[in-house]
Amino acid sequence: MAYQTPKLKAVSKAKHRILEKYFPAWARILGSRHEKLAYVDCFAGSGQYADGEEGSPLLILGEARKLVGNPKFRSRILAIFVEENSQAARELQSRIPTDLPDSVKAFVFHEDAHNFVPELLQALPENLPAFVFVDPYGRPLNIPLMNQLLQRPKTEIFLTLMWYAINMHLSNPKTEETITRMFGDKEWKQQPFMSQSCWDRETGFVDSFLGRLNAGFKLKFRIRFSPEDKVPGGDDRTKYYLVHLSNHAKAALLMKEVMYPLGDELGTFDYSATAQQRLFSETPTTEDLIQRLRENFAGQKVTFDELREKTWDWPFIEKHYREAVKTLEGKWEVRIERIESKKIGLKGKDRITFGGGS
Ligand SMILES: C[S@@+](CC[C@H](N)C(=O)[O-])C[C@H]1O[C@@H](n2cnc3c(N)ncnc32)[C@H](O)[C@@H]1O
Incomplete structure (x- = not known):
């Protein structure tokens, strides 16, 4: 043809x-x-x-x-x-x-x-x-x-x-x-x-x-x-x-x-709003993620990698998780054992213990 x-x-x-x-x-x-x-x-x-x-x-x-x-x-x-x-x-x-x-x-x-x-x-x-x-x-x-x-x-x-x-x-x-x-x-x-x-x-x-x-x-x-x-x-x-x-x-x-x-309207790619659609149906905010983490991980201990893997289908990317977990750390709601990162960072093997739970 x-x-x-x-x-x-x-x-x-x-x-x-x-x-x-x-x-x-x-x-x-x-x-x-x-x-x-x-x-x-x-x-x-x-x-x-x-x-x-x-x-x-x-x-x-x-x-x-x-x-x-x-x-x-x-x-x-x-x-x-x-x-x-x-x-x-x-x-x-x-x-x-x-x-x-x-x-x-x-x-x-x-x-x-x-x-x-x-x-x-x-x-x-x-x-x-x-x-x-x-x-x-x-x-x-x-x-x-x-x-x-x-x-x-x-x-x-x-x-x-x-x-x-x-x-x-x-x-x-x-x-x-x-x-x-x-x-x-x-x-x-x-x-x-x-x-x-x-x-x-x-x-x-x-x-x-x-x-x-x-x-x-x-x-x-x-x-x-x-x-x-x-x-x-x-x-x-x-x-x-x-x-x-x-x-x-x-x-x-x-x-x-x-x-x-x-999919981010404010993102780095120059697509017109009509030529693409956000990957995620709603604009996810770090505050939404914080709330979901509180609800789903109370009392649990996970590494940063495990946290992202267990919630792979949530509409958030790494920067949101880092921001959310550090915000929770600032509020004393999680404790971070820094295995891989330095003083204030947050990386894959670092262990996060969530407060709350029974
Ligand atoms: C959408 S275009 C590919 C574009 C290319 N992947 C790119 O991104 O530049 C689809 C191509 O598949 C070829 N095609 C159609 N049926 C095919 C088949 N059964 N096996 C292999 N190629 C096929 C068409 O000739 C056409 O060139």
């Missing part, structure tokens, strides 16, 4: 900002313990957008080059790009830098990801840490295949869940089989979301879809249409969700730190 280089829309930049921030942080953590890491871009694109912006493969290779340029980083990076469109795959191949460092290897496969990823699973060692980006225009990898990926001990998935495209197909008899393949069985047809509309349908579908994915930690970031999509009422409607799936609390905490500023 003819391939037209797409324009990079404002709403698509969010996924690139997340990739650029998360991938190097993930690689530094895993790279300290593993000789080799894999990045798999299942719907890779041609590597460049119409106005010259880099696509995900080139962004990742740029980050990989920076990583291995640091002598402290000892790991090798294997980047695998899968693209079904022959022209896009050819263009991507031609854009792969020819001067990559020896420790970064990039391979472009002109393949259908639905068939190719199962083969790849056979070829990649089970224990190889892998970050898998699933970024389709419509149907993602099928749920059973994503579950196979998530079963591997150190594999995580960053998924673009194209709600608006999938929704168009849910009630179309011609696409029924495709949706059944996506879910892995026909049960979706009996789900309440099929007879619902608007927000109920959307949340019902997303809950049902994510509920079938076997990941201990699921973070989602809702992206609305931007004005350039020219969709009626678009700035209030969901275009897609960015979803991070992992089985490690530390991965989820790291992703939360990366996603959070993107």
Whole structure:
């Protein structure tokens, strides 16, 4: 099929900002313990957008080059790009830098990801840490295949869940089989979301879809249409969700730190209010966190790391926890044993004893 280089829309930049921030942080953590890491871009694109912006493969290779340029980083990076469109795959191949460092290897496969990823699973060692980006225009990898990926001990998935495209197909008899393949069985047809509309349908579908994915930690970031999509009422409607799936609390905490500023109206990223949506539905304040900590941890003793891990799905990031716990310390409501940090700091292994309780 003819391939037209797409324009990079404002709403698509969010996924690139997340990739650029998360991938190097993930690689530094895993790279300290593993000789080799894999990045798999299942719907890779041609590597460049119409106005010259880099696509995900080139962004990742740029980050990989920076990583291995640091002598402290000892790991090798294997980047695998899968693209079904022959022209896009050819263009991507031609854009792969020819001067990559020896420790970064990039391979472009002109393949259908639905068939190719199962083969790849056979070829990649089970224990190889892998970050898998699933970024389709419509149907993602099928749920059973994503579950196979998530079963591997150190594999995580960053998924673009194209709600608006999938929704168009849910009630179309011609696409029924495709949706059944996506879910892995026909049960979706009996789900309440099929007879619902608007927000109920959307949340019902997303809950049902994510509920079938076997990941201990699921973070989602809702992206609305931007004005350039020219969709009626678009700035209030969901275009897609960015979803991070992992089985490690530390991965989820790291992703939360990366996603959070993107959703912050006052944050460092220059998105218009309509082009993005806060990660968290309400503006969380440190005072809210203080109250929740009092309610949930009275009488308990936990390290700072444990506190954040146990509450990974709360809408707060590290700076809020630090501020909240130190405020409680100032009020004599917690005692901090500083194991890792100096006089007034607060770090991972520091032990916090909450007052109260019976
Ligand atoms: C949203 S674009 C990818 C954008 C890219 N990840 C980026 O961020 O720059 C989706 C790409 O998936 C490709 N594609 C569609 N179906 C595919 C399949 N079954 N297997 C692999 N690639 C596919 C399309 O040709 C298109 O280039």
